[in-house]
Amino acid sequence: MALMAGTLHVVEYNVLVFRRIWRGSIAVSFFTPLFFLAAMGVGLGGLVNRSSGGVNGVPYLDFLAPGLIAAACVQTAAIEAMYPILARIMWDKTYEAALATPVTISDLIRGEVVWITIRMFIVAAMFWLVMYLFGVGHSLASLLAIPASILTGLAFATPIIAFTATRRNDNGFAAINRFVIIPLYLLGGTFFPIAKLPLALQVLAWATPLAHGVALARGVVLGNVSASDAALHAAVPLAYFAAGLIIARALLMKRLAK
Amino acid sequence: MSVLTRRTAPLRVPTRSIHMVERNVMAYRHNWIIILSGFFEPVLYLLGIGFGLGSLVPAVSTGGGHTVSYAMFVAPALMATSAMNGAVYESTSNFFYKLRYAKTFEAVIQTPVGVEDAAMGEVIWAVIRGCLYSIGFVVIMEALGLIASPWGGVLSVLAALLIGFAFAALGTAITTFMRQWQDHEIIQLALQPMFLFSATFFPITIYPPLLQAFVAITPLYRSIHLIRGLTTGQVDASLLVDVLYLVLLGLVGVVVASLRLRRRLLK
Amino acid sequence: MSDSNSLILARQLTKRFGDLTAVDTIDFEVAKGEAFGFLGPNGAGKTSTMRMIGGVSPVTSGLLTIFGLDPARHGPTIRARLGVVPQADTLDLELTVRENLMIYSRYFDLSWREGARRADELLEFVQLKERSKDKVDELSGGMKRRLTIARALINSPELLLLDEPTTGLDPQARHLVWDRLYRLKQRGVTLVLTTHYMDEAEQLCDRLVVMDKARIAAEGSPRELIDRYSTREVLELRFPIDEQPALDGNLNDLAERIEVLPDRVLLYTGDGDEAIAAVHRRGLRPETALVRRSTLEDVFLRLTGRSLID
Numbered sequence: 001m002a003l004m005a006g007t008l009h010v011v012e013y014n015v016l017v018f019r020r021i022w023r024g025s026i027a028v029s030f031f032t033p034l035f036f037l038a039a040m041g042v043g044l045g046g047l048v049n050r051s052s053g054g055v056n057g058v059p060y061l062d063f064l065a066p067g068l069i070a071a072a073c074v075q076t077a078a079i080e081a082m083y084p085i086l087a088r089i090m091w092d093k094t095y096e097a098a099l100a101t102p103v104t105i106s107d108l109i110r111g112e113v114v115w116i117t118i119r120m121f122i123v124a125a126m127f128w129l130v131m132y133l134f135g136v137g138h139s140l141a142s143l144l145a146i147p148a149s150i151l152t153g154l155a156f157a158t159p160i161i162a163f164t165a166t167r168r169n170d171n172g173f174a175a176i177n178r179f180v181i182i183p184l185y186l187l188g189g190t191f192f193p194i195a196k197l198p199l200a201l202q203v204l205a206w207a208t209p210l211a212h213g214v215a216l217a218r219g220v221v222l223g224n225v226s227a228s229d230a231a232l233h234a235a236v237p238l239a240y241f242a243a244g245l246i247i248a249r250a251l252l253m254k255r256l257a258k
Numbered sequence: 259m260s261v262l263t264r265r266t267a268p269l270r271v272p273t274r275s276i277h278m279v280e281r282n283v284m285a286y287r288h289n290w291i292i293i294l295s296g297f298f299e300p301v302l303y304l305l306g307i308g309f310g311l312g313s314l315v316p317a318v319s320t321g322g323g324h325t326v327s328y329a330m331f332v333a334p335a336l337m338a339t340s341a342m343n344g345a346v347y348e349s350t351s352n353f354f355y356k357l358r359y360a361k362t363f364e365a366v367i368q369t370p371v372g373v374e375d376a377a378m379g380e381v382i383w384a385v386i387r388g389c390l391y392s393i394g395f396v397v398i399m400e401a402l403g404l405i406a407s408p409w410g411g412v413l414s415v416l417a418a419l420l421i422g423f424a425f426a427a428l429g430t431a432i433t434t435f436m437r438q439w440q441d442h443e444i445i446q447l448a449l450q451p452m453f454l455f456s457a458t459f460f461p462i463t464i465y466p467p468l469l470q471a472f473v474a475i476t477p478l479y480r481s482i483h484l485i486r487g488l489t490t491g492q493v494d495a496s497l498l499v500d501v502l503y504l505v506l507l508g509l510v511g512v513v514v515a516s517l518r519l520r521r522r523l524l525k
Numbered sequence: 526m527s528d529s530n531s532l533i534l535a536r537q538l539t540k541r542f543g544d545l546t547a548v549d550t551i552d553f554e555v556a557k558g559e560a561f562g563f564l565g566p567n568g569a570g571k572t573s574t575m576r577m578i579g580g581v582s583p584v585t586s587g588l589l590t591i592f593g594l595d596p597a598r599h600g601p602t603i604r605a606r607l608g609v610v611p612q613a614d615t616l617d618l619e620l621t622v623r624e625n626l627m628i629y630s631r632y633f634d635l636s637w638r639e640g641a642r643r644a645d646e647l648l649e650f651v652q653l654k655e656r657s658k659d660k661v662d663e664l665s666g667g668m669k670r671r672l673t674i675a676r677a678l679i680n681s682p683e684l685l686l687l688d689e690p691t692t693g694l695d696p697q698a699r700h701l702v703w704d705r706l707y708r709l710k711q712r713g714v715t716l717v718l719t720t721h722y723m724d725e726a727e728q729l730c731d732r733l734v735v736m737d738k739a740r741i742a743a744e745g746s747p748r749e750l751i752d753r754y755s756t757r758e759v760l761e762l763r764f765p766i767d768e769q770p771a772l773d774g775n776l777n778d779l780a781e782r783i784e785v786l787p788d789r790v791l792l793y794t795g796d797g798d799e800a801i802a803a804v805h806r807r808g809l810r811p812e813t814a815l816v817r818r819s820t821l822e823d824v825f826l827r828l829t830g831r832s833l834i835d
Contacts, residue, residue: 024443035450043460280628
């Protein structure tokens with residue numbers, strides 16, 4: 001029980017902060033997928049379907065949507081793991097204040113991870129809903145895209161938290177965005193199959209959690225993935241998440257201990 | 259009580275804006291890595307969107323019987339968007355940061371440099387940064403064989419300058435209305451649908467006629483139309499319309515920004 | 526009534542923010558070469574007045590000329606001859622110490638070479654030469670203030686405006702700043718400063734106005750004000766807490782004026798020692814008795830019934 005208490009307080013804090021902006025956040029979580037699926041899925045999709053009959057026979061919209069859910073979770077996770085956490089370490093000194101109470105560093109990390117998961121859940125669920133409204137994923141199994149996407153996001157959350165723990169200013173965040181998040185977003189199998197990339201980049205892409213997360217989400221929505229493949233695809237993000245957690249804890253401890 | 263009483267001088271011509279640019283150059287000398295890494299993006303987008311998606315869409319019709327490769331269709335749109343994003347980022351996030359938190363302008367207005375110079379200087383700086391990225395973009399496009407006519411590249415850079423000016427002025431004007439950090443997220447929210455629907459990834463002809471008419475009056479579409487015409491070699495009178503549109507947008511933005519800045523700083 | 530030697534002239538100067546009147550029909554003149562002060566507590570209207578003089582705040586009504594010019598019409602010309610040290614540090618955090626001075630010189634249209642020369646000279650003057658290449662946020666509060674002063678001098682101004690120049694500084698830093706300001710005064714720079722520190726006003730100012738609640742309560746040199754509104758000496762008595770009220774009336778004829786404060790009683794008299802003797806003769810036994818000279822604090826207390834620092 002004591003284990004959960006500290007974690008819970010961190011989550012509560014986040015909820016308090018979120019209460020001021022939740023309306024806008026929910027709206028964004030609805031309209032962003034709406035716009036994306038309309039423009040890319042239908043608009044661009046029409047072009048793709050006419051030219052090449054879809055992606056390996058799958059209509060472009062169906063191919064695109066599940067990957068976008070995973071990508072959206074990654075972006076949410078990245079943002080939440082960067083600025084707010086740095087602010088709590090450095091500027092607001094929230095962590096410092098919290099650590100003066102029975103709350104521990106493990107609580108802090110766990111709490112933040114739980115909160116990021118909650119945020120991602122909202123994003124993924126809304127996205128799934130919009131996808132459903134566009135006529136994609138009308139099966140029970142497609143709901144699994146939500147946890148698959150959340151897992152993908154978590155695979156980025158903890159390593160980024162570890163990175164944030166070492167920061168003294170926010171310069172590095174732009175770099176991460178530019179050299180990691182955006183390249184993966186564009187080339188990680190969301191918009192077109194990884195197989196279309198040059199071989200070297202293909203290998204690189206499959207080494208990252210996003211490619212697997214996207215493949216997993218797509219697989220459960222389209223219903224064309226085997227259980228063993230699904231397990232493999234889930235294992236990679238899980239590994240990133242676990243490794244990130246350990247490193248984040250060590251670095252945060254170093255940073256906040258006096 | 260209106261700020262524009264007889265006690266306030268009319269707007270001056272900003273003759274000292276160059277000093278604001280000098281200041282920004284000085285500050286960025288410490289941060290040049292960020293500028294350099296900005297060139298990474300065009301390559302990425304061209305690869306990902308241009309060739310990646312291009313593997314799924316072999317050719318696109320650009321009207322009048324012309325068809326181009328998908329990469330050739332999308333690249334100018336990405337360039338225009340990049341010019342827009344750069345200008346907007348500088349004139350909103352960066353500018354707002356300076357206004358609200360760094361109080362950079364408080365010190366400046368104690369000197370002969372006035373409010374008009376500050377506003378204009380910020381716009382010019384945003385344009386310069388945008389220009390750097392545009393040149394990078396054109397160089398890469400040339401290298402990848404995505405520019406049809408010999409003059410297309412140079413003219414596109416000039417066009418990108420104009421686009422940057424228009425959006426920087428617009429962005430600066432909007433920023434003067436912002437009260438808190440969260441407000442600039444609203445700007446991002448507005449940019450996103452504009453980016454997606456301005457005939458960036460697919461021709462405008464996909465839309466029903468009514469929607470086409472609506473999109474045709476939005477600034478990003480006009481910017482994309484301008485650069486796409488220049489790089490694909492489809493030059494006609496409609497490009498002139500684009501130019502006039504952007505010039506007008508920019509002027510309105512600068513005037514509004516100056517008036518608002520004055521109200522905000524001279525209390 | 527304008528004196529051709531006045532650098533600043535204000536008549537019925539008023540500043541209003543909506544319903545709030547920050548500066549209420551004040552008159553004052555600042556002559557060339559003098560050190561002029563606005564003394565008053567926080568919220569008196571000093572900063573608003575300074576901002577109007579500096580040309581960054583439009584005048585609501587009344588007359589204000591600087592160098593004989595109207596700030597509304599000749600802003601840039603006036604500001605080119607002005608140096609301003611504002612209350613809050615407005616240093617550029619993204620630039621180094623030296624770069625702050627360099628870019629400021631550019632705002633005044635000085636050449637890079639001239640700016641560099643002056644920057645080095647000024648860094649020497651405020652003793653920040655060794656920190657030239659440091660980022661501004663690495664400096665202490667006192668150093669930042671010195672840098673701001675150096676910056677305000679980059680254009681060799683005829684008139685230097687300082688808004689609370691030593692607020693928040695430790696004693697050593699304060700004295701260094703005062704010393705530098707005094708040297709500037711010797712060089713002929715006209716100083717106008719605001720402060721709520723009486724020692725600062727007494728040390729630096731040739732003339733000052735006492736401001737309270739948007740109006741000017743008195744004007745004159747520190748010496749004149751003390752002579753006019755206070756006695757030569759003050760006897761401060763502290764009594765045990767419950768005994769003080771009983772004294773009302775008991776001490777009245779012992780001094781020219783008496784101020785009863787929450788923790789002390791002040792007896793204003795020409796001769797403090799005589800007053801102490803008189804108190805003892807009355808049979809009163811104060812816990813402490815201190816004789817000191819009158820200060821501007823006493824002047825302010827007399828004029829407004831409140832102390833400078835609230």
